[in-house]
Amino acid sequence: MLIFAYSGFFSPEKNNYPVVCIHEKLTGQPCVSCGLSHSFSLIVRGRVEEAYQWNHYGMRIFLFFVVQLLLRVTFSVFYLKYPDIRMKLIIADCTGSGIIFLAAFWPFITNIVSGIFYTAS
Amino acid sequence: MEEVKNNSGQNLGIAALITAVITFVLAVIPCVGLIAIIPGIIAIVLATVGLSQASRGNSPRGVMLAGLIIAIIASMISFSQIFVAGKIVNKADKWPLNIQNIVNDVQDNVNKDIDDAKVSIKVESNGEKVEINTSSDKKDQEKKLEDLEGGNTPKKDTIQKHDSTQKHVIIRKKK
Numbered sequence: 001m002l003i004f005a006y007s008g009f010f011s012p013e014k015n016n017y018p019v020v021c022i023h024e025k026l027t028g029q030p031c032v033s034c035g036l037s038h039s040f041s042l043i044v045r046g047r048v049e050e051a052y053q054w055n056h057y058g059m060r061i062f063l064f065f066v067v068q069l070l071l072r073v074t075f076s077v078f079y080l081k082y083p084d085i086r087m088k089l090i091i092a093d094c095t096g097s098g099i100i101f102l103a104a105f106w107p108f109i110t111n112i113v114s115g116i117f118y119t120a121s
Numbered sequence: 122m123e124e125v126k127n128n129s130g131q132n133l134g135i136a137a138l139i140t141a142v143i144t145f146v147l148a149v150i151p152c153v154g155l156i157a158i159i160p161g162i163i164a165i166v167l168a169t170v171g172l173s174q175a176s177r178g179n180s181p182r183g184v185m186l187a188g189l190i191i192a193i194i195a196s197m198i199s200f201s202q203i204f205v206a207g208k209i210v211n212k213a214d215k216w217p218l219n220i221q222n223i224v225n226d227v228q229d230n231v232n233k234d235i236d237d238a239k240v241s242i243k244v245e246s247n248g249e250k251v252e253i254n255t256s257s258d259k260k261d262q263e264k265k266l267e268d269l270e271g272g273n274t275p276k277k278d279t280i281q282k283h284d285s286t287q288k289h290v291i292i293r294k295k296k
Contacts, residue, residue, distance in 0.1 A: 021152040023202075027209045031151040061150075105149045112149070112198065115205035 003065045007040035012054075032111050036061065057107050064104035071097065129178030130185060133171030137188030140164035145195040154202035161196035168192055244269055 010017050017038075023031040039058025042051035051058050075093050079086055102109070141164040147157035168189035175182045242253040244266070251269055 019153060022155045023151050023206050023209060026206050029209045031205070031209060033150045033152040036150070036152065101146075105146075108149045108151060111151060112154075112201055112205055115208040116201055118208040119204040 001069065003040065003062075004044065004069075007037070007044040007062075010037065010041060012038045012041045012045075012050075032057070032107060060104045064100060067100055068097065127178050127180050129180050130171040130174030130182075131180060133167050133174065134182075134184035134188055137164050137167035137171055137192065138184055140167060141188045141192035141195055144199070145191055148195045148199035148202070151202060151205055154199050154205075157199040158196055161192050161199055164188060164192035165196065242266060 015038075019037060021031060021034050023029070024034060033055070035054035036058055039051040039055040040062055042048070042054060043059060043062050048059070071093065075089055078089055082089070140160050144157050144160040144164055148154050148161065168185050171185040172182055172189065174180075175185055239254075242265075244251045253265060
């Protein structure tokens with residue numbers, strides 16, 4: 001919800017985003033997640049093509065948050081409605097969310113892993 | 122006598138778990154990954170306090186342990202973003218060298234094209250006009266030009282390029 005509020009409140013035209021890229025500040029070079037805020041804002045406003053131009057992975061990250069919001073609501077309802085299968089619901093939630101997380105954030109995860117291996121070598 | 126279990130530390134455990142999950146998501150995003158270490162530390166503190174309360178009150182510790190483990194992993198991921206920054210810096214250092222290599226390659230290709238091209242040389246001096254059309258080696262052309270000029274180097278020259286395949290070089294001696 002916070003992500004959607006953030007994306008809706010801050011405008012890509014005004015470029016008034018409070019979050020700045022730490023990597024860009026430290027190194028002077030953009031990272032793989034640069035332009036994600038712009039991308040989210042443009043997706044919220046229905047400008048998907050422009051969102052892809054700002055960040056190629058913006059859509060999949062945004063979809064992760066959308067799916068998570070739906071999952072939270074769904075699992076909360078099931079959790080309250082069926083107290084007998086709560087443990088199963090928690091396991092299913094953790095597994096499903098984990099897989100979706102890996103699918104959405106895979107480019108960023110590989111970026112971190114390659115960074116560690118690069119430094120180690 | 123049956124042990125009495127209460128919920129002491131459970132609220133802290135839930136807070137720690139939520140903070141840890143948020144930290145985990147933030148830590149993976151490179152732009153904000155380094156900042157994520159702050160909520161990571163907060164989650165670790167919350168989980169630790171919750172665990173101590175739970176152990177004193179003999180209450181379940183699953184949520185606190187889950188929060189603590191996720192917070193520690195998230196903080197480690199957040200810390201590892203330093204290596205990603207290091208990788209970016211190292212790559213950025215190599216960019217000028219790569220650009221220099223590209224420029225050198227382009228320069229070599231252009232020189233090779235000029236050497237291989239058909240050359241037409243026109244020399245005009247006091248109404249006399251000499252024209253050489255050839256596709257032979259560039260050094261031969263230079264030698265012929267020197268022979269024609271008699272060793273006198275013109276003070277001001279003009280060079281005109283017409284197209285990429287056939288190059289016309291017009292040299293005019295200024296009076």
